[in-house]
Amino acid sequence: xxxxxxxxxxxxxxxxxxxxxxxxxxxxxxxxxxxxxxxxxxxxxxxxxxxxxxxxxxxxxxxxxxxxxxxxxxxxxxxxxxxxxxxxxxxxxxxxxxxxxxxxxxxxxxxxxxxxxxxxxxxxxxxxxxxxxxxxxxxxxxxxxxxxxxxxxxxxxxxxxxxxxxxxxxxxxxxxxxxxxxxxxxxxxxxxxxxxxxxxxxxxxxxxxxxxxxxxxxxxxxxxxxxxxxxxxxxxxxxxxxxxxxxxxxxxxxxxxxxxxxxxxxxxxxxxxxxxxxxxxxxxxxxxxxxxxxxxxxxxxxxxxxxxxxxxxxxxxxxxxxxxxxxxxxxxxxxxxxxxxxxxxxxxxxxxxxxxxxxxxxxxxxxxx
Numbered sequence: 001x002x003x004x005x006x007x008x009x010x011x012x013x014x015x016x017x018x019x020x021x022x023x024x025x026x027x028x029x030x031x032x033x034x035x036x037x038x039x040x041x042x043x044x045x046x047x048x049x050x051x052x053x054x055x056x057x058x059x060x061x062x063x064x065x066x067x068x069x070x071x072x073x074x075x076x077x078x079x080x081x082x083x084x085x086x087x088x089x090x091x092x093x094x095x096x097x098x099x100x101x102x103x104x105x106x107x108x109x110x111x112x113x114x115x116x117x118x119x120x121x122x123x124x125x126x127x128x129x130x131x132x133x134x135x136x137x138x139x140x141x142x143x144x145x146x147x148x149x150x151x152x153x154x155x156x157x158x159x160x161x162x163x164x165x166x167x168x169x170x171x172x173x174x175x176x177x178x179x180x181x182x183x184x185x186x187x188x189x190x191x192x193x194x195x196x197x198x199x200x201x202x203x204x205x206x207x208x209x210x211x212x213x214x215x216x217x218x219x220x221x222x223x224x225x226x227x228x229x230x231x232x233x234x235x236x237x238x239x240x241x242x243x244x245x246x247x248x249x250x251x252x253x254x255x256x257x258x259x260x261x262x263x264x265x266x267x268x269x270x271x272x273x274x275x276x277x278x279x280x281x282x283x284x285x286x287x288x289x290x291x292x293x294x295x296x297x298x299x300x301x302x303x304x305x306x307x308x309x310x311x312x313x314x315x316x317x318x319x320x321x322x323x324x325x326x327x328x329x330x331x332x333x334x335x336x337x338x339x340x341x342x343x344x345x346x347x348x349x350x351x352x353x354x355x356x357x358x359x360x361x362x363x364x365x366x367x368x369x
Contacts, residue, residue: 004091005104008078012108016074020063023070027062031055038139046138057131061254064120068290069322071112075105075298076318080311088302098366102299109295116288121256128254129246136168148176149248151240152270158184160270161238165197165245173198174245177208179236190215192236205237240266247277257284276337282347283333290325293351296358297321303365325354 035051082088096104148166155161159181166176174197181190194208211234215227247255247263255263260281267274301314329350336346 001095001100004094004096005107008082008104009108011078011081012075012105015078016070016112019074019077020066020070023066024059024062028055028059031058038135040138046135050134050138054131054135057127057134060119060124060127064116064124067112067116067119068287068294069319069326071109071291072294072298072322072325073315073318075295076301077311077315079298079302080304080314083302083304084311098362101302102296102362105295105299106292109292112291112295113288116291120284120288121258125254125256125259133168149245151244151248152267152272153238153240154270159189163238163240165248168246168249169196174206174242177211188216192234194234197236199242200235205235206240208234208236211236255280257281260284275340275343278343279333279336279346282344283329285344286347286351287329290329290351290354293325293354293358294322296362297354300358300361300365303362325350328353 032051032055035055036048038046039048039051040046079088082091091101148164151163151165153161153163162180162182164176164178164180165174166178167174169175175195177192177194177197179190179192179194180188181192183189191214192208193212195210197206197208199205200207209232211231213229213231213234215229217225217227241262243259244263244266247259260277264274264277264281267277298318301318304314332346332349335341336343
């Protein structure tokens with residue numbers, strides 16, 4: 001039985017690797033063509049080597065997104081090939097029953113789950129940030145929209161802060177800082193503008209550069225005056241970390257799970273809507289497990305009997321099933337955000353639906369044959 005398991009593991013792993021490399025090569029080709037428009041002919045500008053490195057650094061994120069689909073396509077091809085050559089029939093007569101076959105594929109699926117989690121939580125976020133910083137170094141700043149990212153923080157004295165960071169510089173510094181301080185009654189009590197900011201070396205607060213501070217001091221009910229102060233460097237205490245700023249400026253799906261969880265807790269603690277980020281957090285949790293779903297979905301193809309031809313059609317069906325799973329995952333994410341559905345159920349629903357369908361098809365084929 002160990003020989004049979006090794007055979008399935010080897011053939012499925014090679015098929016998944018082949019399909020994955022083919023997809024990555026396709027994405028690399030199209031991204032490289034798109035990136036060439038930014039290449040500069042001037043010395044010191046964005047060169048072809050920079051464009052090539054930027055595209056290469058995107059591949060881990062593509063690998064994370066593609067793995068469940070390539071696992072499905074590769075495993076369907078192997079299972080259909082074994083069924084076509086009657087090898088799987090021989091395996092069944094050798095003692096590989098439905099339960100053992102399912103366990104065999106699930107063990108292999110666990111390896112792909114670990115690979116998907118590692119790529120999505122560690123390799124892809126670091127590579128994506130490195131690529132964006134590289135591009136920002138030669139083409140400008142990293143920002144989102146015209147106003148940048150907004151964050152909110154509540155202080156122990158009842159004040160609330162609205163913090164705007166327009167962009168991230170190539171060296172990681174925050175550019176274009178605006179801070180609005182509101183008192184307990186919601187009145188603007190202070191405003192700070194700074195050209196840039198860095199997180200303090202001890203991690204406690206920020207250090208603002210070229211800061212201008214205006215305080216609105218009230219005298220009675222209808223009198224006030226403005227106190228203004230300028231400073232080349234101004235320490236500013238805050239609990240907002242560099243990761244939270246990156247989260248406000250970058251897409252949530254590019255963040256590691258732990259940073260996404262911390263940012264969600266920060267939004268909830270400051271009375272901000274965290275539905276979008278909660279859904280994305282649970283999607284990051286459940287997405288690697290979709291490799292197991294794809295394995296279960298591919299197993300029924302081993303119980304189809306055909307002598308010649310037809311594999312291409314089944315592989316095409318697997319591609320369509322994988323694409324439909326990916327689309328359903330996105331549809332549930334958008335619908336859950338709009339309808340305020342439970343975040344964990346929204347993220348888990350596509351996998352649960354496909355798991356039920358896969359087990360139903362597997363059970364029907366086993367009982368029928």
